[in-house]
Amino acid sequence: MEQISNQTDPHYDPEASKLGMWLFICTELLLFGGLFIVYSIYRYLNPEAFALAGHELDTFIGATNTIILLVSSMTIAMSTTALQQKNKKLAIALIIITLILAFVFLVNKYFEWGLKIKHGIYPGSEHLKADFGQGEILFFGLYFVMTGLHALHIIVGMVFMGITMVKVQKGTVHADRPSLLENAGLYWHLVDLIWIFLFPLFYLIH
Amino acid sequence: MENEKHHVVPYRIYFYILLALITFTFMSIGISHLNFGAYSVLGALIFSILKSFLVLTFFMHLKFDQPYLRFLILGVFLLFLAVVSITFTDYLYR
Incomplete structure:
Protein backbone atom coordinates (compact mmCIF):
# COMPACT_ATOMS: atom_id res chain seq x y z
CA MET A 1 0.00 0.00 0.00
CA GLU A 2 2.78 2.42 0.94
CA GLN A 3 4.41 1.64 -2.39
CA ILE A 4 1.48 3.03 -4.35
CA SER A 5 1.10 6.19 -2.30
CA ASN A 6 4.50 7.53 -3.35
CA GLN A 7 3.76 7.13 -7.07
CA THR A 8 2.67 10.16 -9.05
CA ASP A 9 0.19 8.13 -11.11
CA PRO A 10 -2.51 6.50 -8.93
CA HIS A 11 -3.20 3.93 -11.66
CA TYR A 12 0.32 2.55 -11.61
CA ASP A 13 0.36 -0.79 -9.82
CA PRO A 14 3.58 -2.76 -10.38
CA GLU A 15 2.36 -5.90 -8.62
CA ALA A 16 -0.81 -6.07 -10.73
CA SER A 17 1.05 -5.56 -14.01
CA LYS A 18 3.48 -8.28 -13.01
CA LEU A 19 0.64 -10.68 -12.16
CA GLY A 20 -1.07 -9.88 -15.47
CA MET A 21 2.12 -10.64 -17.37
CA TRP A 22 2.59 -13.91 -15.48
CA LEU A 23 -0.97 -15.03 -16.18
CA PHE A 24 -0.34 -14.38 -19.88
CA ILE A 25 2.95 -16.31 -19.67
CA CYS A 26 1.05 -19.25 -18.10
CA THR A 27 -1.29 -19.39 -21.12
CA GLU A 28 1.75 -19.31 -23.42
CA LEU A 29 3.39 -22.14 -21.48
CA LEU A 30 0.23 -24.22 -21.88
CA LEU A 31 0.07 -23.42 -25.61
CA PHE A 32 3.59 -24.73 -26.16
CA GLY A 33 2.98 -27.46 -23.58
CA GLY A 34 0.21 -28.81 -25.80
CA LEU A 35 2.58 -28.87 -28.78
CA PHE A 36 5.20 -30.66 -26.68
CA ILE A 37 2.65 -33.33 -25.82
CA VAL A 38 1.85 -33.81 -29.52
CA TYR A 39 5.60 -34.09 -30.15
CA SER A 40 6.18 -36.65 -27.41
CA ILE A 41 3.28 -38.86 -28.49
CA TYR A 42 4.45 -38.92 -32.11
CA ARG A 43 8.03 -39.47 -31.05
CA TYR A 44 6.91 -42.35 -28.84
CA LEU A 45 5.04 -43.87 -31.81
CA ASN A 46 7.86 -43.24 -34.37
CA PRO A 47 11.19 -43.40 -32.49
CA GLU A 48 13.39 -44.42 -35.45
CA ALA A 49 11.90 -41.93 -37.89
CA PHE A 50 12.34 -39.08 -35.38
CA ALA A 51 15.98 -40.04 -34.76
CA LEU A 52 16.65 -40.25 -38.49
CA ALA A 53 14.94 -36.94 -39.26
CA GLY A 54 16.68 -35.27 -36.30
CA HIS A 55 20.03 -35.93 -38.00
CA GLU A 56 18.96 -33.63 -40.83
CA LEU A 57 19.09 -30.66 -38.44
CA ASP A 58 22.36 -28.86 -37.82
CA THR A 59 23.28 -29.10 -34.12
CA PHE A 60 25.85 -26.31 -34.57
CA ILE A 61 23.26 -23.74 -35.70
CA GLY A 62 20.90 -24.93 -32.97
CA ALA A 63 23.60 -24.59 -30.30
CA THR A 64 24.65 -21.16 -31.63
CA ASN A 65 21.07 -19.93 -31.45
CA THR A 66 20.76 -21.35 -27.92
CA ILE A 67 23.80 -19.36 -26.76
CA ILE A 68 22.50 -16.23 -28.54
CA LEU A 69 19.16 -16.46 -26.75
CA LEU A 70 20.76 -17.17 -23.37
CA VAL A 71 23.06 -14.13 -23.70
CA SER A 72 20.15 -11.94 -24.85
CA SER A 73 18.15 -13.07 -21.82
CA MET A 74 20.99 -11.92 -19.61
CA THR A 75 21.29 -8.53 -21.32
CA ILE A 76 17.56 -7.73 -21.03
CA ALA A 77 17.62 -8.78 -17.36
CA MET A 78 20.64 -6.51 -16.79
CA SER A 79 18.77 -3.69 -18.52
CA THR A 80 16.22 -3.62 -15.67
CA THR A 81 19.05 -3.45 -13.14
CA ALA A 82 20.60 -0.56 -15.07
CA LEU A 83 17.26 1.32 -15.15
CA GLN A 84 16.73 0.77 -11.42
CA GLN A 85 20.21 2.16 -10.80
CA LYS A 86 19.12 5.22 -12.81
CA ASN A 87 21.61 4.46 -15.59
CA LYS A 88 19.29 5.20 -18.50
CA LYS A 89 22.00 5.09 -21.17
CA LEU A 90 23.19 1.64 -20.14
CA ALA A 91 19.60 0.38 -19.94
CA ILE A 92 18.94 1.51 -23.52
CA ALA A 93 22.28 0.11 -24.72
CA LEU A 94 21.42 -3.27 -23.19
CA ILE A 95 17.99 -3.29 -24.88
CA ILE A 96 19.68 -2.51 -28.20
CA ILE A 97 22.16 -5.39 -27.69
CA THR A 98 19.21 -7.69 -26.93
CA LEU A 99 17.44 -6.57 -30.10
CA ILE A 100 20.58 -7.19 -32.17
CA LEU A 101 20.95 -10.69 -30.71
CA ALA A 102 17.28 -11.39 -31.43
CA PHE A 103 17.82 -10.28 -35.01
CA VAL A 104 20.89 -12.52 -35.38
CA PHE A 105 18.80 -15.42 -34.08
CA LEU A 106 16.21 -14.75 -36.78
CA VAL A 107 18.90 -14.48 -39.49
CA ASN A 108 20.26 -17.90 -38.45
CA LYS A 109 16.73 -19.26 -38.50
CA TYR A 110 16.21 -17.78 -41.98
CA PHE A 111 19.27 -19.57 -43.37
CA GLU A 112 18.41 -22.78 -41.55
CA TRP A 113 14.84 -22.84 -42.86
CA GLY A 114 15.99 -21.61 -46.29
CA LEU A 115 18.39 -24.55 -46.65
CA LYS A 116 15.68 -27.02 -45.67
CA ILE A 117 13.21 -25.50 -48.10
CA LYS A 118 15.86 -25.49 -50.85
CA HIS A 119 16.35 -29.21 -50.24
CA GLY A 120 12.62 -29.67 -50.67
CA ILE A 121 11.89 -30.24 -47.00
CA TYR A 122 8.87 -28.19 -45.99
CA PRO A 123 5.33 -29.13 -44.98
CA GLY A 124 3.44 -30.62 -47.94
CA SER A 125 6.45 -30.71 -50.29
CA GLU A 126 6.59 -33.35 -53.05
CA HIS A 127 10.05 -34.53 -51.93
CA LEU A 128 8.79 -35.07 -48.37
CA LYS A 129 5.69 -36.94 -49.51
CA ALA A 130 7.56 -39.12 -52.02
CA ASP A 131 10.79 -40.03 -50.20
CA PHE A 132 9.99 -39.87 -46.50
CA GLY A 133 7.90 -42.00 -44.17
CA GLN A 134 4.98 -40.85 -42.04
CA GLY A 135 7.18 -40.40 -38.94
CA GLU A 136 9.63 -38.09 -40.71
CA ILE A 137 6.82 -36.03 -42.20
CA LEU A 138 5.42 -35.62 -38.70
CA PHE A 139 8.84 -34.64 -37.35
CA PHE A 140 9.38 -31.93 -39.96
CA GLY A 141 5.79 -30.73 -39.63
CA LEU A 142 6.28 -30.28 -35.89
CA TYR A 143 9.71 -28.74 -36.47
CA PHE A 144 8.34 -26.05 -38.77
CA VAL A 145 5.24 -25.33 -36.66
CA MET A 146 7.03 -25.21 -33.31
CA THR A 147 10.15 -23.29 -34.36
CA GLY A 148 7.92 -21.07 -36.52
CA LEU A 149 5.61 -20.24 -33.63
CA HIS A 150 8.71 -19.63 -31.53
CA ALA A 151 10.16 -17.30 -34.19
CA LEU A 152 6.85 -15.42 -34.21
CA HIS A 153 7.32 -14.91 -30.47
CA ILE A 154 10.83 -13.58 -31.16
CA ILE A 155 9.35 -10.99 -33.54
CA VAL A 156 6.64 -10.01 -31.03
CA GLY A 157 9.30 -9.80 -28.32
CA MET A 158 11.40 -7.49 -30.52
CA VAL A 159 8.40 -5.17 -31.08
CA PHE A 160 7.65 -5.23 -27.32
CA MET A 161 11.26 -4.38 -26.44
CA GLY A 162 11.41 -1.73 -29.17
CA ILE A 163 8.33 0.06 -27.75
CA THR A 164 9.79 -0.21 -24.25
CA MET A 165 13.08 1.26 -25.44
CA VAL A 166 11.30 4.31 -26.88
CA LYS A 167 9.44 4.79 -23.59
CA VAL A 168 12.66 4.51 -21.59
CA GLN A 169 14.20 7.10 -23.91
CA LYS A 170 11.17 9.42 -23.45
CA GLY A 171 11.33 8.93 -19.70
CA THR A 172 7.85 7.43 -19.19
CA VAL A 173 9.55 4.21 -18.07
CA HIS A 174 12.08 5.11 -15.38
CA ALA A 175 13.68 3.91 -12.14
CA ASP A 176 10.49 4.35 -10.09
CA ARG A 177 8.26 2.96 -12.80
CA PRO A 178 10.12 0.06 -14.46
CA SER A 179 7.15 -2.32 -14.91
CA LEU A 180 7.03 -2.17 -18.70
CA LEU A 181 10.72 -3.01 -18.99
CA GLU A 182 10.35 -5.79 -16.42
CA ASN A 183 7.40 -7.24 -18.35
CA ALA A 184 9.26 -7.00 -21.68
CA GLY A 185 12.07 -8.88 -19.92
CA LEU A 186 9.64 -11.54 -18.61
CA TYR A 187 8.27 -12.06 -22.12
CA TRP A 188 11.79 -12.37 -23.51
CA HIS A 189 12.71 -14.93 -20.85
CA LEU A 190 9.61 -16.92 -21.83
CA VAL A 191 10.93 -17.04 -25.41
CA ASP A 192 14.23 -18.27 -23.99
CA LEU A 193 12.47 -20.82 -21.78
CA ILE A 194 10.62 -22.36 -24.75
CA TRP A 195 13.81 -22.59 -26.78
CA ILE A 196 15.52 -24.39 -23.86
CA PHE A 197 13.09 -27.27 -24.51
CA LEU A 198 12.90 -26.97 -28.31
CA PHE A 199 16.65 -27.25 -28.78
CA PRO A 200 17.31 -30.71 -27.26
CA LEU A 201 14.05 -32.17 -28.55
CA PHE A 202 14.72 -31.28 -32.19
CA TYR A 203 18.50 -30.94 -32.51
CA LEU A 204 19.87 -33.46 -30.03
CA ILE A 205 18.15 -36.66 -31.12
CA HIS A 206 20.73 -39.33 -31.79
CA MET B 1 6.05 -4.53 4.22
CA GLU B 2 9.18 -5.73 2.56
CA ASN B 3 10.56 -3.41 -0.04
CA GLU B 4 10.15 -5.92 -2.88
CA LYS B 5 9.81 -3.33 -5.63
CA HIS B 6 13.28 -1.97 -5.14
CA HIS B 7 15.09 -5.28 -5.10
CA VAL B 8 17.88 -4.68 -7.59
CA VAL B 9 19.66 -7.82 -8.76
CA PRO B 10 23.39 -7.20 -9.23
CA TYR B 11 24.86 -7.70 -12.72
CA ARG B 12 27.28 -10.41 -11.62
CA ILE B 13 24.45 -12.72 -10.51
CA TYR B 14 23.00 -12.59 -14.03
CA PHE B 15 26.45 -13.27 -15.44
CA TYR B 16 27.00 -16.32 -13.20
CA ILE B 17 23.58 -17.66 -14.19
CA LEU B 18 24.47 -17.22 -17.86
CA LEU B 19 27.71 -19.18 -17.34
CA ALA B 20 25.75 -21.97 -15.63
CA LEU B 21 23.19 -22.02 -18.46
CA ILE B 22 25.88 -22.22 -21.15
CA THR B 23 27.67 -24.99 -19.21
CA PHE B 24 24.42 -26.99 -18.98
CA THR B 25 23.86 -26.47 -22.73
CA PHE B 26 27.25 -27.96 -23.58
CA MET B 27 26.73 -30.78 -21.10
CA SER B 28 23.40 -31.65 -22.73
CA ILE B 29 25.07 -31.64 -26.17
CA GLY B 30 27.87 -33.84 -24.81
CA ILE B 31 25.49 -36.30 -23.20
CA SER B 32 23.50 -36.62 -26.45
CA HIS B 33 26.62 -38.03 -28.16
CA LEU B 34 26.96 -40.81 -25.62
CA ASN B 35 24.67 -43.65 -26.50
CA PHE B 36 22.25 -44.06 -23.66
CA GLY B 37 19.41 -45.12 -25.92
CA ALA B 38 16.06 -44.34 -24.37
CA TYR B 39 17.73 -42.59 -21.43
CA SER B 40 19.25 -39.86 -23.61
CA VAL B 41 15.82 -38.16 -23.79
CA LEU B 42 15.74 -38.24 -20.02
CA GLY B 43 19.23 -36.69 -19.84
CA ALA B 44 18.27 -33.90 -22.23
CA LEU B 45 15.07 -33.21 -20.28
CA ILE B 46 16.88 -33.11 -16.93
CA PHE B 47 19.27 -30.46 -18.27
CA SER B 48 16.35 -28.51 -19.77
CA ILE B 49 14.49 -28.58 -16.47
CA LEU B 50 17.62 -27.45 -14.60
CA LYS B 51 18.09 -24.60 -17.10
CA SER B 52 14.46 -23.51 -16.96
CA PHE B 53 14.64 -23.55 -13.17
CA LEU B 54 17.57 -21.12 -13.30
CA VAL B 55 15.82 -18.88 -15.84
CA LEU B 56 12.58 -18.81 -13.82
CA THR B 57 14.30 -18.27 -10.47
CA PHE B 58 16.87 -15.62 -11.37
CA PHE B 59 16.18 -14.09 -14.80
CA MET B 60 12.43 -14.02 -14.18
CA HIS B 61 12.95 -12.90 -10.57
CA LEU B 62 10.75 -15.55 -8.95
CA LYS B 63 13.28 -15.80 -6.13
CA PHE B 64 12.72 -12.14 -5.28
Whole structure:
Protein backbone atom coordinates (compact mmCIF):
# COMPACT_ATOMS: atom_id res chain seq x y z
CA MET A 1 0.00 0.00 0.00
CA GLU A 2 2.78 2.42 0.94
CA GLN A 3 4.41 1.64 -2.39
CA ILE A 4 1.48 3.03 -4.35
CA SER A 5 1.10 6.19 -2.30
CA ASN A 6 4.50 7.53 -3.35
CA GLN A 7 3.76 7.13 -7.07
CA THR A 8 2.67 10.16 -9.05
CA ASP A 9 0.19 8.13 -11.11
CA PRO A 10 -2.51 6.50 -8.93
CA HIS A 11 -3.20 3.93 -11.66
CA TYR A 12 0.32 2.55 -11.61
CA ASP A 13 0.36 -0.79 -9.82
CA PRO A 14 3.58 -2.76 -10.38
CA GLU A 15 2.36 -5.90 -8.62
CA ALA A 16 -0.81 -6.07 -10.73
CA SER A 17 1.05 -5.56 -14.01
CA LYS A 18 3.48 -8.28 -13.01
CA LEU A 19 0.64 -10.68 -12.16
CA GLY A 20 -1.07 -9.88 -15.47
CA MET A 21 2.12 -10.64 -17.37
CA TRP A 22 2.59 -13.91 -15.48
CA LEU A 23 -0.97 -15.03 -16.18
CA PHE A 24 -0.34 -14.38 -19.88
CA ILE A 25 2.95 -16.31 -19.67
CA CYS A 26 1.05 -19.25 -18.10
CA THR A 27 -1.29 -19.39 -21.12
CA GLU A 28 1.75 -19.31 -23.42
CA LEU A 29 3.39 -22.14 -21.48
CA LEU A 30 0.23 -24.22 -21.88
CA LEU A 31 0.07 -23.42 -25.61
CA PHE A 32 3.59 -24.73 -26.16
CA GLY A 33 2.98 -27.46 -23.58
CA GLY A 34 0.21 -28.81 -25.80
CA LEU A 35 2.58 -28.87 -28.78
CA PHE A 36 5.20 -30.66 -26.68
CA ILE A 37 2.65 -33.33 -25.82
CA VAL A 38 1.85 -33.81 -29.52
CA TYR A 39 5.60 -34.09 -30.15
CA SER A 40 6.18 -36.65 -27.41
CA ILE A 41 3.28 -38.86 -28.49
CA TYR A 42 4.45 -38.92 -32.11
CA ARG A 43 8.03 -39.47 -31.05
CA TYR A 44 6.91 -42.35 -28.84
CA LEU A 45 5.04 -43.87 -31.81
CA ASN A 46 7.86 -43.24 -34.37
CA PRO A 47 11.19 -43.40 -32.49
CA GLU A 48 13.39 -44.42 -35.45
CA ALA A 49 11.90 -41.93 -37.89
CA PHE A 50 12.34 -39.08 -35.38
CA ALA A 51 15.98 -40.04 -34.76
CA LEU A 52 16.65 -40.25 -38.49
CA ALA A 53 14.94 -36.94 -39.26
CA GLY A 54 16.68 -35.27 -36.30
CA HIS A 55 20.03 -35.93 -38.00
CA GLU A 56 18.96 -33.63 -40.83
CA LEU A 57 19.09 -30.66 -38.44
CA ASP A 58 22.36 -28.86 -37.82
CA THR A 59 23.28 -29.10 -34.12
CA PHE A 60 25.85 -26.31 -34.57
CA ILE A 61 23.26 -23.74 -35.70
CA GLY A 62 20.90 -24.93 -32.97
CA ALA A 63 23.60 -24.59 -30.30
CA THR A 64 24.65 -21.16 -31.63
CA ASN A 65 21.07 -19.93 -31.45
CA THR A 66 20.76 -21.35 -27.92
CA ILE A 67 23.80 -19.36 -26.76
CA ILE A 68 22.50 -16.23 -28.54
CA LEU A 69 19.16 -16.46 -26.75
CA LEU A 70 20.76 -17.17 -23.37
CA VAL A 71 23.06 -14.13 -23.70
CA SER A 72 20.15 -11.94 -24.85
CA SER A 73 18.15 -13.07 -21.82
CA MET A 74 20.99 -11.92 -19.61
CA THR A 75 21.29 -8.53 -21.32
CA ILE A 76 17.56 -7.73 -21.03
CA ALA A 77 17.62 -8.78 -17.36
CA MET A 78 20.64 -6.51 -16.79
CA SER A 79 18.77 -3.69 -18.52
CA THR A 80 16.22 -3.62 -15.67
CA THR A 81 19.05 -3.45 -13.14
CA ALA A 82 20.60 -0.56 -15.07
CA LEU A 83 17.26 1.32 -15.15
CA GLN A 84 16.73 0.77 -11.42
CA GLN A 85 20.21 2.16 -10.80
CA LYS A 86 19.12 5.22 -12.81
CA ASN A 87 21.61 4.46 -15.59
CA LYS A 88 19.29 5.20 -18.50
CA LYS A 89 22.00 5.09 -21.17
CA LEU A 90 23.19 1.64 -20.14
CA ALA A 91 19.60 0.38 -19.94
CA ILE A 92 18.94 1.51 -23.52
CA ALA A 93 22.28 0.11 -24.72
CA LEU A 94 21.42 -3.27 -23.19
CA ILE A 95 17.99 -3.29 -24.88
CA ILE A 96 19.68 -2.51 -28.20
CA ILE A 97 22.16 -5.39 -27.69
CA THR A 98 19.21 -7.69 -26.93
CA LEU A 99 17.44 -6.57 -30.10
CA ILE A 100 20.58 -7.19 -32.17
CA LEU A 101 20.95 -10.69 -30.71
CA ALA A 102 17.28 -11.39 -31.43
CA PHE A 103 17.82 -10.28 -35.01
CA VAL A 104 20.89 -12.52 -35.38
CA PHE A 105 18.80 -15.42 -34.08
CA LEU A 106 16.21 -14.75 -36.78
CA VAL A 107 18.90 -14.48 -39.49
CA ASN A 108 20.26 -17.90 -38.45
CA LYS A 109 16.73 -19.26 -38.50
CA TYR A 110 16.21 -17.78 -41.98
CA PHE A 111 19.27 -19.57 -43.37
CA GLU A 112 18.41 -22.78 -41.55
CA TRP A 113 14.84 -22.84 -42.86
CA GLY A 114 15.99 -21.61 -46.29
CA LEU A 115 18.39 -24.55 -46.65
CA LYS A 116 15.68 -27.02 -45.67
CA ILE A 117 13.21 -25.50 -48.10
CA LYS A 118 15.86 -25.49 -50.85
CA HIS A 119 16.35 -29.21 -50.24
CA GLY A 120 12.62 -29.67 -50.67
CA ILE A 121 11.89 -30.24 -47.00
CA TYR A 122 8.87 -28.19 -45.99
CA PRO A 123 5.33 -29.13 -44.98
CA GLY A 124 3.44 -30.62 -47.94
CA SER A 125 6.45 -30.71 -50.29
CA GLU A 126 6.59 -33.35 -53.05
CA HIS A 127 10.05 -34.53 -51.93
CA LEU A 128 8.79 -35.07 -48.37
CA LYS A 129 5.69 -36.94 -49.51
CA ALA A 130 7.56 -39.12 -52.02
CA ASP A 131 10.79 -40.03 -50.20
CA PHE A 132 9.99 -39.87 -46.50
CA GLY A 133 7.90 -42.00 -44.17
CA GLN A 134 4.98 -40.85 -42.04
CA GLY A 135 7.18 -40.40 -38.94
CA GLU A 136 9.63 -38.09 -40.71
CA ILE A 137 6.82 -36.03 -42.20
CA LEU A 138 5.42 -35.62 -38.70
CA PHE A 139 8.84 -34.64 -37.35
CA PHE A 140 9.38 -31.93 -39.96
CA GLY A 141 5.79 -30.73 -39.63
CA LEU A 142 6.28 -30.28 -35.89
CA TYR A 143 9.71 -28.74 -36.47
CA PHE A 144 8.34 -26.05 -38.77
CA VAL A 145 5.24 -25.33 -36.66
CA MET A 146 7.03 -25.21 -33.31
CA THR A 147 10.15 -23.29 -34.36
CA GLY A 148 7.92 -21.07 -36.52
CA LEU A 149 5.61 -20.24 -33.63
CA HIS A 150 8.71 -19.63 -31.53
CA ALA A 151 10.16 -17.30 -34.19
CA LEU A 152 6.85 -15.42 -34.21
CA HIS A 153 7.32 -14.91 -30.47
CA ILE A 154 10.83 -13.58 -31.16
CA ILE A 155 9.35 -10.99 -33.54
CA VAL A 156 6.64 -10.01 -31.03
CA GLY A 157 9.30 -9.80 -28.32
CA MET A 158 11.40 -7.49 -30.52
CA VAL A 159 8.40 -5.17 -31.08
CA PHE A 160 7.65 -5.23 -27.32
CA MET A 161 11.26 -4.38 -26.44
CA GLY A 162 11.41 -1.73 -29.17
CA ILE A 163 8.33 0.06 -27.75
CA THR A 164 9.79 -0.21 -24.25
CA MET A 165 13.08 1.26 -25.44
CA VAL A 166 11.30 4.31 -26.88
CA LYS A 167 9.44 4.79 -23.59
CA VAL A 168 12.66 4.51 -21.59
CA GLN A 169 14.20 7.10 -23.91
CA LYS A 170 11.17 9.42 -23.45
CA GLY A 171 11.33 8.93 -19.70
CA THR A 172 7.85 7.43 -19.19
CA VAL A 173 9.55 4.21 -18.07
CA HIS A 174 12.08 5.11 -15.38
CA ALA A 175 13.68 3.91 -12.14
CA ASP A 176 10.49 4.35 -10.09
CA ARG A 177 8.26 2.96 -12.80
CA PRO A 178 10.12 0.06 -14.46
CA SER A 179 7.15 -2.32 -14.91
CA LEU A 180 7.03 -2.17 -18.70
CA LEU A 181 10.72 -3.01 -18.99
CA GLU A 182 10.35 -5.79 -16.42
CA ASN A 183 7.40 -7.24 -18.35
CA ALA A 184 9.26 -7.00 -21.68
CA GLY A 185 12.07 -8.88 -19.92
CA LEU A 186 9.64 -11.54 -18.61
CA TYR A 187 8.27 -12.06 -22.12
CA TRP A 188 11.79 -12.37 -23.51
CA HIS A 189 12.71 -14.93 -20.85
CA LEU A 190 9.61 -16.92 -21.83
CA VAL A 191 10.93 -17.04 -25.41
CA ASP A 192 14.23 -18.27 -23.99
CA LEU A 193 12.47 -20.82 -21.78
CA ILE A 194 10.62 -22.36 -24.75
CA TRP A 195 13.81 -22.59 -26.78
CA ILE A 196 15.52 -24.39 -23.86
CA PHE A 197 13.09 -27.27 -24.51
CA LEU A 198 12.90 -26.97 -28.31
CA PHE A 199 16.65 -27.25 -28.78
CA PRO A 200 17.31 -30.71 -27.26
CA LEU A 201 14.05 -32.17 -28.55
CA PHE A 202 14.72 -31.28 -32.19
CA TYR A 203 18.50 -30.94 -32.51
CA LEU A 204 19.87 -33.46 -30.03
CA ILE A 205 18.15 -36.66 -31.12
CA HIS A 206 20.73 -39.33 -31.79
CA MET B 1 6.05 -4.53 4.22
CA GLU B 2 9.18 -5.73 2.56
CA ASN B 3 10.56 -3.41 -0.04
CA GLU B 4 10.15 -5.92 -2.88
CA LYS B 5 9.81 -3.33 -5.63
CA HIS B 6 13.28 -1.97 -5.14
CA HIS B 7 15.09 -5.28 -5.10
CA VAL B 8 17.88 -4.68 -7.59
CA VAL B 9 19.66 -7.82 -8.76
CA PRO B 10 23.39 -7.20 -9.23
CA TYR B 11 24.86 -7.70 -12.72
CA ARG B 12 27.28 -10.41 -11.62
CA ILE B 13 24.45 -12.72 -10.51
CA TYR B 14 23.00 -12.59 -14.03
CA PHE B 15 26.45 -13.27 -15.44
CA TYR B 16 27.00 -16.32 -13.20
CA ILE B 17 23.58 -17.66 -14.19
CA LEU B 18 24.47 -17.22 -17.86
CA LEU B 19 27.71 -19.18 -17.34
CA ALA B 20 25.75 -21.97 -15.63
CA LEU B 21 23.19 -22.02 -18.46
CA ILE B 22 25.88 -22.22 -21.15
CA THR B 23 27.67 -24.99 -19.21
CA PHE B 24 24.42 -26.99 -18.98
CA THR B 25 23.86 -26.47 -22.73
CA PHE B 26 27.25 -27.96 -23.58
CA MET B 27 26.73 -30.78 -21.10
CA SER B 28 23.40 -31.65 -22.73
CA ILE B 29 25.07 -31.64 -26.17
CA GLY B 30 27.87 -33.84 -24.81
CA ILE B 31 25.49 -36.30 -23.20
CA SER B 32 23.50 -36.62 -26.45
CA HIS B 33 26.62 -38.03 -28.16
CA LEU B 34 26.96 -40.81 -25.62
CA ASN B 35 24.67 -43.65 -26.50
CA PHE B 36 22.25 -44.06 -23.66
CA GLY B 37 19.41 -45.12 -25.92
CA ALA B 38 16.06 -44.34 -24.37
CA TYR B 39 17.73 -42.59 -21.43
CA SER B 40 19.25 -39.86 -23.61
CA VAL B 41 15.82 -38.16 -23.79
CA LEU B 42 15.74 -38.24 -20.02
CA GLY B 43 19.23 -36.69 -19.84
CA ALA B 44 18.27 -33.90 -22.23
CA LEU B 45 15.07 -33.21 -20.28
CA ILE B 46 16.88 -33.11 -16.93
CA PHE B 47 19.27 -30.46 -18.27
CA SER B 48 16.35 -28.51 -19.77
CA ILE B 49 14.49 -28.58 -16.47
CA LEU B 50 17.62 -27.45 -14.60
CA LYS B 51 18.09 -24.60 -17.10
CA SER B 52 14.46 -23.51 -16.96
CA PHE B 53 14.64 -23.55 -13.17
CA LEU B 54 17.57 -21.12 -13.30
CA VAL B 55 15.82 -18.88 -15.84
CA LEU B 56 12.58 -18.81 -13.82
CA THR B 57 14.30 -18.27 -10.47
CA PHE B 58 16.87 -15.62 -11.37
CA PHE B 59 16.18 -14.09 -14.80
CA MET B 60 12.43 -14.02 -14.18
CA HIS B 61 12.95 -12.90 -10.57
CA LEU B 62 10.75 -15.55 -8.95
CA LYS B 63 13.28 -15.80 -6.13
CA PHE B 64 12.72 -12.14 -5.28
CA ASP B 65 8.97 -11.95 -5.94
CA GLN B 66 5.97 -12.71 -3.77
CA PRO B 67 5.61 -16.48 -3.26
CA TYR B 68 2.18 -16.71 -4.92
CA LEU B 69 3.83 -16.38 -8.35
CA ARG B 70 5.89 -19.51 -7.63
CA PHE B 71 2.68 -21.38 -6.79
CA LEU B 72 1.13 -20.14 -10.03
CA ILE B 73 3.99 -21.63 -12.08
CA LEU B 74 3.99 -24.79 -9.98
CA GLY B 75 0.26 -25.10 -10.73
CA VAL B 76 0.83 -24.78 -14.48
CA PHE B 77 3.60 -27.36 -14.29
CA LEU B 78 1.41 -29.82 -12.36
CA LEU B 79 -1.47 -29.29 -14.79
CA PHE B 80 0.93 -30.00 -17.67
CA LEU B 81 2.21 -33.17 -15.95
CA ALA B 82 -1.39 -34.31 -15.36
CA VAL B 83 -2.30 -33.87 -19.04
CA VAL B 84 0.92 -35.63 -20.13
CA SER B 85 0.26 -38.63 -17.88
CA ILE B 86 -3.39 -38.90 -18.87
CA THR B 87 -2.48 -38.73 -22.57
CA PHE B 88 0.28 -41.32 -22.21
CA THR B 89 -1.83 -43.75 -20.18
CA ASP B 90 -4.30 -43.57 -23.07
CA TYR B 91 -1.61 -44.40 -25.66
CA LEU B 92 0.22 -46.97 -23.54
CA TYR B 93 -2.83 -49.06 -22.64
CA ARG B 94 -4.82 -49.00 -25.87
